[in-house]
Amino acid sequence: MIVENTQTQMRKGILEYCILSIIAKGEIYASDIIAELKKAQLLVVEGTLYPLLTRLKNNGLLTYNWVESVSGPPRKYYTLSDEGRNVLNQLDTTWRELAFAVQTSIEGRNNSNA
């Protein structure tokens, strides 16, 4: 249970960072975000994405445009807002620090194991 919990926590923190990173590449549709996340093996089902997107949007990190679609209803295309870009920059910094911290910790462990 604790293991699962930790996994979830780690995943969750990284997920938002990844979503912001994907959107930062340019205007993108939700299912394309999913495709990217699936490729990265971070997320398996689409349903989880929508609440996240909505929350990010409501926090002012994202904006979206309605784009007409040939098949089905209009689509929401997401872009980062200026604030989103700021947050992403901060997260980048944080991630580098974390990556360093993790890397350092793991190295130490590997060394001790070896």
Add this chain to the structure above:
Amino acid sequence: MNKTIIININGIVFHIEEDAYEVLKNYMTDVKRHFLDSADSLEITTDIENRIAEMFSDMLAHENKQVIVEQDVQTVISQMGTVEDFASADEDSKQTDSANAAYNYTHQSRRLFRDPDDHLAAGVCAGIANYFDIQPVWVRLAFAVAFCFFGTGLFLYIILWIVVPKAITRADRMAMKGEPLDLQGFKRNFEYELKGVQGSVNSMHADAKPFIYKTRDFAGDFFDHLRSFLSGAGKVLVKLLGIVIMLACIGFIIALIVSIFTFFAYGQRGIVHLFPFSMLNHDYNIPFMLCGFLLLFIPLIGMALLASRLVFNRTTVGRTTGFTLLAAWLVALFVVVYYSIQIAAEFRSGGKMNQTVNITPNAANTYYLKVNDVKYLTREDSTKLDLKPSVAGRVIVDDNEFNNDWDDNNMPNNVSISIERSDVSQPVLVESFRARGRDYADALQNAQDITYHFSQKDSVLTFDRHIQLPRNKVWRDQEVRLTLKVPLNTKLVIDHEMDRYLDGINVYDCLENNKLDHTAPAPFIMTEGGLQCKIDTLVMKPDTAIIKK
């Protein structure tokens, strides 16, 4: 071959097979329930719905087909993720909640539903069993026992059937069983279903269908039809009531129209001689009658229209017409009130005029009081009726109460006679003419215009039944009060017909006391204490009366 349903997901129409629809509906219900706590639930679920619609569109286009089948729905769900998948994604945020939920579980209030999964008739007993968390068999047993007491059980069951809703959605079923309406509860419920426990139960119903279940299904159908019939019958009753009201109104309207036409066709003369109308002044009785007509006619029309609306379910009269009718009614009301006040003002003062007529005493000191059967016609009347001069002024008519064609009985009884003791030996008749008017002079004039005929022939005193008013004179409460003053020991033999004009004397009682026939005259005698009934047949013989004296 499968039945398909047409659904609309955010503006896009899909044909979907019935079982696929059930799966999709349950899925969306779960999703909506899952995001219910979230402030953005509407936006999230709309996004999800849009995406589902898009996936369906893609599938239909890709596979070149027209109908969504269950497989498609399952694919979409697996791609979108089930509620459990959502849950693992935000488990941490829900963790505290689920801890609370676990706590809630024991305190979760159950709701009363009819249980569609475990039922014999309508699931009432199973629902109650769920509510109290006991085995349904005990509840069924209780109802069966209650049925033995004058059918109370059956009666109660039918009431509960109608009142208690059926658990349709998963949320309903969970509330029925007291499972918490949160993620954990849904998960548990969903897993329970996946295990196929309920599925097998259902399939057993469908496949095996023992006799009792067939009966149940039939009864269920029957009562469903009965319920829809009863709700339809309510509407029919309302319509019937509307028709009755409408017909009644139309009847009244016709009667009203006939009467107003009669009024105009016969001229105003006929009607103003009938009592309630005889108080109308001639110069304004036409507007008064017209307005009175409108005053009754408009509300009747209104009621008829309302009733027709009830019957035909559509507005039959425009707003403008309604307001016009209302305005006309108010004007009519105003006119009627105005004239009524005018007429009332004509009754403001009272006037009285007295006149004393001497009565020739007779030796026997006995008088016979009779009602006049002779009708006096005025000169005008005689001319109009083309009577011979020899009989003019005096025509005998049959003047009984049931045939008073010639009677001017167009006003309330206006003759009253009282009999008093006189201190002098001369008997007199005091005629007191009374009337009302707008002031004293007018009232007095009205009183003076009254004519009353009284005549004496030997010992017979004859009283007219009514007063006479000059032609075209309106009713102003004219009356005459006669006071016959006779000295002590005067005998009066009063005709039974006089009874209705006499104050304080009951002729019929006296006849009763004397054991006389009802059509005979009754004997009275004036005593110190006033007029008394003389219980003595001797009075009929004037001679003995004199001897006695």
